[in-house]
Amino acid sequence: MNTLRINNLTKTYPNGVKALNGISLEITNGMFGLLGANGAGKSSLMRTIATLQEPTSGSISFNNVNIIEKPNNVRKHLGYLPQEFGVYPKISAEKLLDHLAVLKGVLNKKERKEQVTALLQQVNLYQHRKKSVFTFSGGMRQRFGIAQALLGNPQIIIVDEPTAGLDPEESNRFLNLLSEIGENVIVILSTHIVEDVRNLCPKMAILSNGEIISVGNPKELVASIDGKIWTKIIPKKDITIYKKAFDIISTKLVAGETQIRVLSDQKPEEGFEKIRPNLEDFYFTTVFQQESKNQ
Ligand SMILES: Nc1ncnc2c1ncn2[C@@H]1O[C@H](COP(=O)(O)OP(=O)(O)OP(=O)(O)O)[C@@H](O)[C@H]1O
16 A cells, blocks of 8 residues: 655745645545645645655655655656646657656666557557657547556556546546556546546545645535535525625526525525535535635
């Protein structure tokens, strides 16, 4: 079993932005979802775990080795799919993967060839292996990205917002691939898409303004607000009145009408209906409670 321990991690950038503020987490094998809005600090945390930047304070250990002091130890076992890959050289996908495998330390030519071929097949890009990655669609690029992250049989795989910009079919294919990668490694999926976490991750955390505001199993977290979420369709113009009177966690347009969701132990007033909460409701509830506390 692999264990990643993050203890009281902070990151303040030179411009004064405090992107991480006292993060503590323990992550073991399986898929771990890190959910947060844009700017919550997800990429900062991912880059710090990937040893691409140092924290301001705090510690991270992988299998009891301090990776801030000994970054090479985790780099050997790490696969990272960043949010932005940057530019791709104009060589074939197969050659690029082979080159990246050398950088990952797979020096034996025969072993490298086997790994590259197996990975291209696994991500369903073998038939496109002679094409340049820069000619690939978004979904194909992400699948190539996961292939390069899997080089060298990593024990920790970090994927940062992997489905942003993919159409639903490509996104589905990518996520299925990710879930196949196995239960024997740590996979950290950073995303703002609640659905991806609900479908894939037995454990998750919510990051907000650089702080972990909730950790647990998605089903259990949702169960913790069961019976407390109420919904009502209201005239759009009344939204300010409702906001003053109730704890509105989210507002949605449903078939052109405004639907509000309210957090309350009892029925807020006539016309409200109790609903079975989902993970999105839990996410909004947690963020709402955190914001109320900070006000
Ligand atoms: N290199 C940097 N220098 C200064 N500020 C930064 C740097 N990188 C990130 N930030 C700031 O730190 C905060 C957290 O950013 P981060 O990219 O980690 O969030 P995120 O949750 O990954 O969001 P997104 O999905 O938009 O990337 C933001 O306020 C961002 O502007």
